[in-house]
């Protein structure tokens with residue numbers, strides 16, 4: 456509609472029935488047959504009762520704490536039945552390494568991620584087998600070391616631009632603010648697009664999707680048939696995020712090859728066959744959502760912990776003042792900023808954005824003398840293992856110093872935890888493709904912003920975790936910006 460100088464774009468109304476049909480088709484798709492464990496001839500290890508499972512894991516927001524209790528009470532593995540499926544929580548580092556690395560290729564993703572296909576489709580995070588391998592080969596070049604080095608300049612520039620909106624004494628929701636920043640970064644670096652204007656829309660859609668529908672996704676396709684109010688909100692969110700991603704892809708096609716990751720996906724040719732339109736959409740959606748929400752939550756929890764521990768903030772500020780002295784950081788400073796990285800690692804330890812992972816085993820697996828039959832689900836929880844007093848000294852204390860080795864450098868081995876007790880980015884062939892991107896981004900954001908600011912928590916704020924697909928903070932993170 457054209458009215459003088461102002462153009463209004465009227466979006467067609469959202470067809471909920473069609474959105475539901477598309478989401479169900481996506482959620483029901485699997486690249487490999489999904490086996491079910493119906494065995495009656497195997498012994499199962501003990502585990503928590505059905506009542507406790509219902510009370511602590513399924514209803515309410517207690518699932519991360521339930522996993523902490525299971526890790527404490529069953530120190531190797533525990534069995535329970537979750538929505539009619541045999542489920543094994545792996546609670547020892549050895550059991551985790553054994554299944555997720557030793558038998559990684561004989562597993563597929565669990566029910567929760569199957570549920571997220573409603574919005575993600577069949578991209579890198581959710582595809583399986585040969586389809587996943589091919590997707591990974593095609594996307595990998597975008598995460599090559601040299602590309603990340605080039606992104607680091609954009610990461611700093613966009614953070615500096617974001618900082619210009621911060622004002623001394625300003626109250627804000629840090630969770631939303633960091634999501635705007637990380638979405639802007641992922642949009643520019645991987646898609647050559649300005650997603651800043653869409654941040655609010657994507658944020659709202661994600662909120663209703665993750666917090667409203669998140670807990671039901673474990674039900675798989677049935678989640679979309681539940682007569683709960685969250686269903687309609689989630690469907691609207693799917694449709695809105697779909698429209699944004701379709702627009703980004705259309706704009707890109709119109710521009711031609713701009714040398715970024717989306718151009719690469721559109722042009723991808725392997726064995727004569729490239730990505731179909733639907734595959735480009737699914738990869739783009741996956742990278743936009745997986746690539747911004749996790750880092751946004753990392754930064755949100757980092758700001759909260761720094762506000763709660765002013766002596767740690769001072770320890771960090773000393774490093775930033777000494778190494779950067781007020782100038783913007785660059786990739787060359789990384790090795791000189793061990794404390795910055797240690798603060799981020801410690802925040803990820805206590806508040807891992809990916810807090811639980813599930814896998815369905817495709818063949819029988821022996822663990823600690825028990826048989827986990829093909830088709831059973833295994834669960835591992837970063838939240839539980841990263842907080843376990845069995846593997847971490849002063850496990851619940853925010854102690855970034857633990858990540859600094861005797862030579863003063865940052866080291867992921869410095870705390871002395873066994874392999875299998877620290878896995879924020881997952882494992883093996885399904886390990887996070889954005890891990891180096893995320894470290895670079897979080898370090899550049901923190902080094903840039905913490906030089907000039909020490910955000911405070913709004914007094915009396917009641918902060919608690921919400922176990923959505925990522926570990927979010929209930930009601931956001933109310934903070935007040937303070938200049939240093």
Ligand code: HEM
Nearest residue numbers: 579580745746749750753809879880881885887888889893
């Ligand atoms: C602190 C930030 C991040 C954390 C904690 C994190 C965590 C994880 C974890 C645990 C997985 C494995 C999931 C599973 O096995 O079920 C994963 C996979 C993945 N992540 Fe990340 N991630 C982060 C940042 C990013 C970024 C910045 C991107 C992209 C720009 C990204 C893209 C992906 C993709 C595409 C996968 C699927 C990889 C595959 O299966 O081949 N992530 N991430």
